[in-house]
Amino acid sequence: MNMEAVKAEGLSKTYRGKEPVEALKGVALSINKGELFTLLGLNGAGKTTFLKILSTQLSPTKGNARVMGYDVMAQAGEVKKHIAIVPQDVQTYSNFTPWEYCYYFSLLRGMSKRETEDASEKALKAVELWDLRNRTCVGLSGGEKKRAIIATVLASHADVLLLDEPTSGLDAVARRKVWAVLRDLVEQGTTILLTTHIMEEAEMLSDRLAIIDRGNVVAEGTLEEIKSLAKEKFRVIVEGNLHGLDLETNSHTKLGNKQIVYVADEDRALELVGTALKKGLRAEAARITLEDVFVKLVGRGEEA
């Protein structure tokens, strides 16, 4: 049995024009069924291009991709039966209600009226919008609007959801509501490919993730596997006058009068904290985060 929901091999995309842009350069990725896979990258790294190719909206220049075993180019019709997308920067239409979003989009998937109504009700209840189902989007908060769009893809009963920054612009509480919905879906067997700039989101949600940089996949694996790519496993945040601290041998990032210092192990981290405290500085040590690794991998020298 094929366990892969998405498989891309040598996927390349060059946007033609006066100055051609190579958005993807031979990307190879596999996403298992029932997995939440996150794609991280700077703006313009190629994440949206990858999603657009998978969702049959864009042709690759080279390579191939399959969704649920179907080729996105040769079998686009079959692919479409299995996917639903939330496009990047999508805005709700002010005259639609959450119910209308779910209802019309489910009808277009070929569901009967009865199935559509059932699916819409379940989806809106899952995102806690049932009570607001008949309110037009113009009267909804930013979080509610995003949840209305997410309900639309939920109601689709698609096997694979392609979500392009679905929580951008949401406050922390609204974001966590969306996270809970997404994790529930994964528990029920849905495959989700998510792109985000919110590192905490990637850490909290992902079964596996990949970092893409200038069209290349530069890291792929579980959160721990990605974190293990950094040779420094700890970081120390020191605040105050840093003269006299031996920071030269360590990579560090300066943020005003604060510095994030990356060290190889816990002993070195505690030693640095001790030295800083003796000098009357504020300091704290912690394990490196996904964001630290991300900046190291794609930061283009942002970190010293």
Place this chain on the structure above:
Amino acid sequence: MNLKPVKDALVIAELKSIPDLKRNPSMVLLVGVISSFPLFYILVFGGNLGYGLVGAMVATISFIGLVASIQDISFDRYVKIREMIVAMPVHPVSYAIGVALGPLLISAPGLIFFMGLTVLLGALPILSVGWAVASLILCWAAGSSIGFIISTYLRNASVYTLGNMSNILGLGLVFMPPVYYPEELLGGMRWLSLIFPTSNAAGLIRYYAGTMSLTLDAVVVRWLILVATVVASIVIVSFKARWRET
């Protein structure tokens, strides 16, 4: 028989019209009032009301077709309904027909009103209503496909450019005689009225209404040009339009 493409076109037409109509029912009035502006002019400064009513029908249907397809592409840059539908099992032709049909639903009450009034005033014999409807349908199809040409070939134009373009073209199409005024006003430039789907449709309706005399050959030519405009526009669009970007 697979009826899904037909059903999809109707669902898209519904989602492109009914929610708007529910929340802004005054849209129906607005569309009708805009198209009937020249009627007031005719009533005040003189002219044939029957001519004006035929013009109002042609203006409504062509403007709606043209504007709908252009506005769809600019509007969709924000709400991305099309982007979501492209990734669904929906045929592009169903989408295009749905987009063009939606605003037609909004303008339907106005059209029915104008048609009813034209018949009541005796400006259009009841037996000619079928011919009038057929010309209006072709006029709508031509307007929609011209709109799709503009939106397809100017897909990177700004929303403002697209909006201005649709308004200028729409106005140009509806003021070409014999939409509101007799074709004779064009003098030696009468051939111009054959080029535009609006003036062609209006000419045909006037012929069937008995207010414009045309030879049988001229009638056939007008029908052929109207059909050819629709077909040519669809062919031009199909060269460039891609459901999947390349």
